[in-house]
Amino acid sequence: DTAVSQTPKYLVTQMGNDKSIKCEQNLGHDTMYWYKQDSKKFLKIMFSYNNKELIINETVPNRFSPKSPDKAHLNLHINSLELGDSAVYFCASSLQSTGNYGYTFGSGTRLTVV
Amino acid sequence: DAKTTQPPSMDCAEGRAANLPCNHSTISGNEYVYWYRQIHSQGPQYIIHGLKNNETNEMASLIITEDRKSSTLILPHATLRDTAVYYCIVRGYYGNNRLAFGKGNQVVVIP
Numbered sequence: 001d002t003a004v005s006q007t008p009k010y011l012v013t014q015m016g017n018d019k020s021i022k023c024e025q026n027l028g029h030d031t032m033y034w035y036k037q038d039s040k041k042f043l044k045i046m047f048s049y050n051n052k053e054l055i056i057n058e059t060v061p062n063r064f065s066p067k068s069p070d071k072a073h074l075n076l077h078i079n080s081l082e083l084g085d086s087a088v089y090f091c092a093s094s095l096q097s098t099g100n101y102g103y104t105f106g107s108g109t110r111l112t113v114v
Numbered sequence: 115d116a117k118t119t120q121p122p123s124m125d126c127a128e129g130r131a132a133n134l135p136c137n138h139s140t141i142s143g144n145e146y147v148y149w150y151r152q153i154h155s156q157g158p159q160y161i162i163h164g165l166k167n168n169e170t171n172e173m174a175s176l177i178i179t180e181d182r183k184s185s186t187l188i189l190p191h192a193t194l195r196d197t198a199v200y201y202c203i204v205r206g207y208y209g210n211n212r213l214a215f216g217k218g219n220q221v222v223v224i225p
Contacts, residue, residue, distance in 0.1 A: 041199070043152075043158065044215075056212055090157050092157075092213075098211070100163060105157030105158045105159070108157050
């Protein structure tokens with residue numbers, strides 16, 4: 001059983017399209033995150049949800065909209081995709097947003113915008 | 115803003131202990147030191163974390179200096195599968211403190 005699972009693993013799409021990436025965790029964690037890893041391999045946090053409530057929202061274009069239907073799921077919807085959105089997106093979860101809890105990461109979704 | 119400094123890369127001999135250094139001279143009292151690694155094309159993997167005492171688990175040991183301004187991650191018997199980018203991260207205990215990744219240390223284990 002995969003602890004943090006993301007779908008799809010690969011996504012190739014054209015500029016201007018709208019796409020979603022799904023993430024689910026079966027660890028019973030309260031907090032989930034989206035990270036973006038660009039071509040230079042820098043990992044940057046985008047969003048964090050704690051019990052379905054948005055708690056971290058970094059400087060991310062409005063075209064990116066996270067949605068958390070319940071605390072086990074955090075989806076990422078991207079509107080009007082641009083070439084610069086090409087990256088690997090990682091979902092992660094932790095037991096809580098505070099304290100000394102480690103994060104568990106998914107295996108990533110490689111998004112390629114052409 | 116990077117709170118930690120690591121060498122950009124290092125090589126280690128297979129079967130030997132690998133000592134990965136990290137400087138965090140501005141660490142504050144409630145901040146923990148975390149280590150993660152990312153093997154090529156995979157998600158980051160938690161290794162170990164500590165506050166001020168040395169820590170050990172099945173993967174590695176973490177040695178934190180008494181002044182807490184630096185630490186060393188020790189992989190006791192490096193294998194080829196330990197080749198990865200290793201991240202040393204300082205993270206506070208309180209508040210919604212995110213795990214902020216720096217550039218990391220590309221460690222290559224050589225046969």
